[in-house]
Amino acid sequence: MTHRRILSVWFPRLAAERVLRLERGTITGPFAVISIDNNTETLASLSTEAEAEGLRVGQPLRDARAFCPELLTRPANLPAETTYLTMLRRWAGKFSPLVAPEPPAALMLDITGCAHLFGGEEGLTDALTADCTDLGLTVQTGIADTPGAAWALARFAGQQDQSIRSGDAIDQEARATRSRSAKRHWTRGGPAPRSFLHIPAPVIAPPGMTRQAIGPLPIAALRLTPAAAVNLARLGVRRIDDLSVLPRAALARRFGRDVVRRLDQALGVEPEPITPARLDITFATRLSLPEPIGLDSDILAAIDRLLPPLCDKLRQHGRGVRRLQLELFHPDRTRQSLSAGLARPSHDPDQIKPLIALKLTGLDPGFGIDVIRLEAIVTEPVHARQHSGHAEALADAQSRRDRGTAMEDLLTRIGGRIGLEEVRRLHPADSHIPEKTATVMAAAFSEPALDLEDPPVPRPLVMFPPEIVSTDDPGRPPIRFRWRRFPFVTRTAMGPERLSPEWWLDDPNWRSGVRDYWRLETENGTRLWLFYAHGSESSGGWFCQGVFA
Template sequence: MPNRRILSIWFPRLAAERLIRLEPLLDEGAFAVVRDSGQTQVIGAVNAAASAAGLHPGQSLRDARALCAELRTLLSNPQAEEAFLEALERWAGKFSPWVAATPPASLLADITGCAHLFGGEAGLMARLEADCDDLGLTVQAGIADTVGAAWALARYAGQPARPARSGDDIDQEALATRSRAAKRRHWERGGAAPQAAASRGRVPRIAPPGQMRQALAPLPAAALRLPQPVTAQLARLGLRRIDELVGQPRATLARRFGKELVLRLDQAMGTAPEPLSPARAPEGFSVRLTLPEPIGLMADLVAGFDRLLPPLCAKLAGKGRGARGLRLQALRCDHTMQVVTVGLARPSATPDRLRPLMVMKLEEIDAGPGIDTLRLEAYQTEPLQEHQHKSQLPAPAKSGSTPAPPAAQCTDMDDLIGRIGARVGLEHITRLHPGESHIPEKAAQVLAAAWSAPSTRWPRRPAIPRPLVLHPPEMVREAGGGRASAEGALPLMFHWRRRPYTVARATGPERIAPEWWLDEPGWRNGTRDYWRVTTQEGAVLWLYYAHGGALSAGWFCQGAFA
C-alpha cells in the first residue's frame, strides 16, 4: 500500500482578502482586519501592502497605527470567515474527496492516489496556486506523509529559525554598530564559499515519500505546532530547529517541556497516528421533474407535485428522517422562478400528510409564460422517532396519572396545526403548558405549538378557581379617593380603572406567599390575600391585598372572571 500523502493549504491573508473580494478599493493601501483580544484590539490579518509596512497578525492596533498612520481597518466577522472557509473546503474537493477544514484559515486534504490526475504533486501544487491567484487569495501549501509535516512545510518552509529574545542574533545589532563593523568574509580565511541566495535556506514544500525527517530538519521548532511559551523556552536553550530536537532523549524532553512536545514530534515524523477527519457532506433531499412541454394549469401543477412527492418521501424514510419544511420551485420558461414553502408541526415522511399542505399553497404560483421544470426539496428535516408497538390490552393506570392521547389524535392535531400554520404562520400558533410554580401568573407558560408537545400532566384544579383573564396587578383605591384600608379589610366601594364599583358579594381570602428562593420584582410587596369579588355593576374581579414587604401594602386587581 502506498504511503499516505497529505496536502496542507494555508491562507495567511484569508480574513483580509475576503473583504477585498467584496470591496476591491480596500487593497489600494495598507489594510488590516482587527479583532478584540481582552481589553485591546489586535490585528488578525493584513494585505500585502500592510505586510510591506511592517505590520503582522497579532500586533496591537495601537502599535500598527504608529508604524502606518494611513492604515485602514475593519472589524473581524468570525461567522462570515467560517462560511468563506467552508466554501473553500467545497472548492478543494476538486483535488481530493477527503478534505477537512481547520479554522481559522487552513485546509487539509488526503491526496493519496489523486496527484497523477494533475500531472504529479508538483502539477497539483501549480494548479492550486493558479486557482488561488484567480480567486485573489494568497496561499501556501505543503505536501508530506503526515498531517504535522504538511502543516509545517506549508507555513515554515524557507524560513530560518528566529531567535526568541533580543541579543541572540547578529541581525539584531544596532545599525550604528553594524555600519562600523568590518564585513565578515569568513570564506576569505579558508571557510566554505557562500551559497546562492536562491538556494540558501530554501526548503522545498513537497517532502518525498518517507523523507519527513530530512524535510523537517531545517525548520524552526514552532513548525511542530507548539505553544509560543514552549518554543521560546526551547530557543533560550539553543534548541531552535527540529533536527536539534530529534536527537534529544524523549524522556528528558517530556519531563521538561511536557508531553505535547513529544507527541507533536512523533506525529510529524509519522510514529504517532494523526487521523484526518473530513466534514460530512450535508444530506440533501430533493427531486426534480423536467417537463416536455410548459404547463400552466392548476391541475397540471398538482399532477406534477403528485409525481414528485412519493420519491421524496421514500428518500426521507430511507434515511430515517422526516420533513419539517417543504419547498416547491417552479422554473418558468422566461428563466424566472416561483417558490412556495410550507412548514409542519412534526416531522413526517408520509405523503398523505404532506400533500394537503402543499396543495393549499399551489394557488400562489404564477405560471406566467409556462412552467417547464418542478423541483421539490425538503429543506428542513429531523430524525423520525419510531413508536413502540403496544399490546391491545389496556395497561393498568397509575394513580394520579393522565392517560396519553392516542397516536391518531396527536397526528390529527399536528395536521391541524400545519394547516392553520400554512395560512397564518406556525409561529403564531401557541399552546399552554403547566408551570412548576404556585404563583398564579407562572402557573402556565405559552409555547409555540409547532415546536412543543401537548402536556398530559396538568395539575389538579385548585380549590378556589382562577380567573380566565390575568393581567399585571393594578392598584385599587377606595371610593373616597384614598387608598384602601391598610388593615386588609375588603372595601365595600372602590375605584378601578377610573370607574366606581360596589361590592355585592366576595369569596376569600386565599393566601399565597411568594417564592422566597427567587427575587420576583412583582412580589416584593409581600404575601397576598386573594378575593373573588362580585360587584353590583356585573364585573367579577380577582382582588388581592398585599401585606407589604420591600414595597408598601395595598389592594390590587390582577384578573377578571368570565
C-alpha cells in the first residue's frame, strides 16, 4: 500500500530575508521587519544577526531598541510578502506538481510518487534546502503521512513540551497581577519565546509511523488556538501523546470539536485535503543575447525569433493576444517596457510584428540590450469552428470576405499611436432624450451596431449642450433671435416636437421642464435645432442644442 506523503516547508524568516535579498547586501547588521499590533510596533520577522542579539519575534520595538540600538527596521509589506510567497510556490513546482501556499510563510507539498526522482525523501529535502540556501532563505521542513503531522514536524521537531508555568510566581496568583504578568518580556519572568538560531535538520517520519513521530511534540504542534493549548496544559496535557489517549467525547465536550478535529487530522483519522494553487499559464518568451544590441534591425531580428513560439503557444491554448508587452533589459540592470494593443485577439505573427516595430520608433537603447522578453499580458479566446457542410463553410467565407479585417487593422494601427482607448464609436441607446440616444464606447473593445433604425424625426449632425438664445419675439418659433452674438432671421420652421424629461430620474439638465423642439432654417442657410423650455424647477426660455448639415 502506497502511503500518502506530505512535505511541509516553513520559512521562519521570510519577511526579513525578502527585504535583505531585495536590498542586495546594502543592509548589514541586525535587521527586523516590524508590524503594528494593538497600536504597538512589534518585531514580526528577524534576521539571523538580530536573533543573535537576543531579539525575539513579538517583542515590542521600544524594548528591542534598548537591547540592540543598532537595529535596522522596515515596515511590513503584506502584498509584497504574498507575492514573494507566490513566487516560491511556483519555484516549488520543481519538486511536486501539487503545491499549496500557507500564508504568511509556508508551503505544503504532496510529494507522493515524486521523491524517487531526487533519490528518495532525504535527497528531495537536501535539494530543497540547498536551493533555499542559494536564495538566501532559512527553511525548516518536515515529511509525514498527513499535512498536520508534517506541519508539526517542520515547526516543533526536537522541542520538548513546554510547561504552562513560566517560573513567575505572580503569574500564578492574583487575577489582576496575572493579567499584567502575561505582557512581561521573557527576560523579566515571562515565557521565553522560540529561537531559530539553530535550524534543525529536515525531519522525516517513516511511512505509517505518524503517531510515534509526533507523540513527543508539544500540543501547540496540533495547530490549536492559544487558549485551547493553555487550558490543556493547565490540566497537565502537554504532549500530543498525553492528548491522544484521552476519550474523544470528553475532549469535545470540554474543549470543543476543533481540538479533536486537529488531533484526528494529524493522526490521519480524519482526512485533510491539500488544495494546490491553480497553475498559472504565462504566455511569454525570452531571449538572452551574448552581446548587447542597439539597432532597430537587430531588435526586430530578435523579435522574429520570439514571436513564432509565443504565437504557437497561444494557438495551442486557443488564445489570442489583445495586449502585448516588450521588456528590454540593459547591462546596467535597468529595463524599458513597451506595450501594444490589438483591436481583436490574434495569434498571427504577421499582424503583431508591425505593431512592435511601430513602438520601436525613437527607442533609446542606452548601453545596449542584452535580454529581450515578450509577453502576452492580456489574452482572449479564439475559437476554431468546424462547419457542418460546404454551404455553411461558403456562407462563413463570404461573411468574412464582406466584413473583412481592414477596420480592425486600422483600429490597431491608430491605437498603436494614440492608444486603443482613445478610438471611440457611438452605439445606440434606449432613450428618447436626445443626448442619451447614443453611448460612447471604445471601438477596439466593442462590436459595431449593424442594424440601426432611422430616428422617427431628423436629428442634428452636431449636438452640444443647450446654449441660450436671445429674442424679444413672442412668436413660436421666434422670427428674429441672436445666438452666439450673431443675429438670425427664420426662413422656415418645422415643429414642434415635444419631449418630456424622464420622470424616474433627476437629471439636472432637464430641470427646466418639458421642451418643444423646432427645426429652423435661417436666411443665411444655417439650419439650427432650437427648443423652448416651459420651465419647472429652473426657468425656461429658448435654447439652441444642435446644427443640421
